[in-house]
Amino acid sequence: TWSDEQTRFFLQLRLDENLKGNIRKQMVNEAGRQAIVDKFYEAFGIKIPWRKFGIKYNTCKKQYESFKKLTRNRTGLGFDSTGFINMSEDWWNERCKEWPGARKFKDKPVANMDLMEKVFGTVYISGGEGWSAQQGEDVLDTKHSEHDDEIDGEDDAESRRDIPTEEAVGSKNVGPSSSRSKVNKKRSRAVQAGQAVADVIRESVESRDKILSHKNHLIENHPEFSCSELRAMEVLHSLPAIRMWSPLYKASINHVKQDAANRQTFLFYGDDENRVLYLEYATGESRDA
DNA sequence: ACGGTGAACCAAGCGAATAT
DNA sequence: ATATTCGCTTGGTTCACCGT
Secondary structure (H helix, E strand, O other), X not given: OOOHHHHHHHHHHHHHHHHOOOEEOOEEOHHHHHHHHXXXXXXXXXXXXXXXXXXXXXXXXXXXXHHHHHHOOOOOOOEOOXXXXXXXXXXXXXXXXXXXXHHHHHHOOOOOHHHHHHHHOOOOOOOOOXXXXXXXXXXXXXXXXXXXHHOHHHHHHHHHHOOOOOOHHHHHOOOOHHHOOOOOOOOOHHHHHHHHHHHHHHHHHOOHHHHHHHHHHHHHHOHHHHOOHHHHHHHHHOOOOOOOOOHHHHHHHHHHHHXXXXXXXXHHOOOHHHHHHHHHHHHOOOOOO
């Protein structure tokens, strides 16, 4: 019932709501739930009650944690040039011996690992590493028939979100491969998926916590990071009431670009409606124009 | 037929927010 | 300050589906 695209979209929606402050301690408030249900309906034409999103959230988390079991506290992991886990058959056999669930990750990494890392990962996420994995095109073509043409919204969602924001962390950064961006998006998905998995593993194996806490530290000390233009833009895009390139949209961009105080005020409002009202007030434009 | 897998459901328990 | 309520987590189970 859940395709990879749908799962991915859902995870992305959760990140959106998180960004807007509609999720506290993994608990989505009423506005956030409504937004997720609505946007999902808009994108796929399927009405899904919130309960099912919760269940999906659970299963995704289970998958994510399963995968992390494989990589946690484990050194000496190897990768081939494409980023797939490249270890000897013996290595896999041993992993499987201590935990049978490991087998399935050998040839087929978990889909949407990039987003799961953001959603379930421990610490603050700021756009990160140029993730672009969209694992599972092959899987997806087998089932999943009727809504294939509707998923374009997800594509632009991705392209606007994957802008790397590698401030000060870049120096201590991880792998040589993490900076490549999405060329050949269509063709090399499998390769990218492998690469993504490699990135996750590398992050886990190396001192990821150190890096991320460093990030957190920076964010705490520099409010302009947490109220960055990027974040404001993301929130702006997530407002359903604002049509792309409508007068209000254009005016809002200018307003939000203008200075950090504007961004802070904008981001202060906890729900979509008040944000839109604020933008209308601040820019003098109407959403219906 | 069988085992693996993911979706769904359930029970217990916990944390946080709210009410008393 | 304490009690209540709510939703999520955790762990477990059942079921349907798929490939072997």
